[in-house]
């Protein structure tokens with residue numbers, strides 16, 4: 001079910017009311033907002049929508065909590081240490097609230113969809129006055145107005161009906177001018193046994209291809225050069241539409257939009273990644289030759305316990321096909337070390353898979369239990385120190401592979417999208433099609449453009465090079 005912003009007039013009136021109130025409460029000439037998003041790119045994209053609303057309310061943005069009139073943490077529930085960090089950072093806001101009683105402190109995002117978290121905020125953090133979940137972002141203006149005028153703290157998580165609706169037309173304040181994110185679907189139906197996402201982001205629902213095309217084309221027209229399509233399980237896009245459209249078909253439609261840009265997408269699930277997808281990447285004009293395909297474990301028993309619904313052979317077969325079709329393919333992945341019940345021998349299957357595939361880079365995590373998931377109730381006899389040892393062993397193997405892969409790029413000419421000035425003066429920093437960072441000397445006028453760069457050295461997963469020509 002899609003819904004255009006039918007109540008836009010009343011939302012506009014609410015935004016106007018908030019703007020009037022905040023103008024009076026602001027400590028400076030205009031109200032300032034500090035917004036920080038934790039976690040994945042989807043969360044960052046949600047944060048940009050909230051910033052879009054704030055901009056319409058007349059807010060400016062600041063990196064200094066001390067000078068903000070509104071502070072928002074957009075939280076992540078995927079890993080325990082991200083949660084701990086949020087609580088630590090929220091605790092530190094107590095002193096700011098004491099010094100500036102008029103500041104409004106708010107929390108949103110995946111963590112806030114969990115009742116035990118909301119309960120803890122209610123009891124232990126009385127200076128947090130607005131808490132809302134991922135399903136009610138479109139109602140942010142009215143929730144903020146209620147907080148400012150209602151004389152009480154506001155907690156909102158939405159209801160089941162809101163789980164099924166996609167709101168189009170929300171304002172977006174994009175943080176960059178070169179890279180942008182387009183959410184193509186929300187939620188996940190997979191229930192991997194370790195993952196909290198389906199509980200906090202709801203079931204899969206896809207945006208219409210027309211709405212995505214419109215947003216994508218407007219970004220290309222605005223000069224964005226690197227556009228990432230986002231979804232928790234992006235290649236199951238379109239299955240829930242009235243007229244289903246495959247993710248490959250969506251990619252082909254976007255690839256036909258004229259312009260000078262790259263399309264990336266994340267995150268893919270091996271069970272939904274098809275040969276058709278690989279062929280689409282191979283034949284595309286703008287589609288990046290980079291595939292992030294999380295395999296999580298190289299052992300079939302562990303994969304079954306994780307409820308991943310593919311096996312090692314299927315994963316490797318797809319990788320073989322992809323390498324055959326796309327010779328310069330860059331592969332990255334997510335891996336979990338120390339899943340409950342995993343043995344050292346099973347862990348070694350993960351190491352051997354890494355050696356076989358030769359990923360450009362890996363995001364490796366030691367298993368972290370999430371309350372409410374199936375895996376959190378499983379026996380987990382391996383001590384943390386042992387898991388850390390496995391983790392280090394795996395990282396050492398991957399470092400060796402990444403260094404070798406980086407070294408093999410030396411001497412090649414790469415098409416690099418120049419993103420920003422480098423850390424050292426006179427250097428520019430950009431990314432190859434395979435998503436590897438390249439630093440090279442060049443004029444700042446190249447920022448936001450593609451350039452051909454010859455790789456001259458490789459060090460710690462970062463390449464250095466020399467400019468051949470603007471591409």
Ligand code: SF4
Pocket residue numbers: 188189190191192195196197198232233269
């Ligand atoms: S596919 Fe699995 S790991 Fe990814 S969001 Fe869905 S449940 Fe979580």
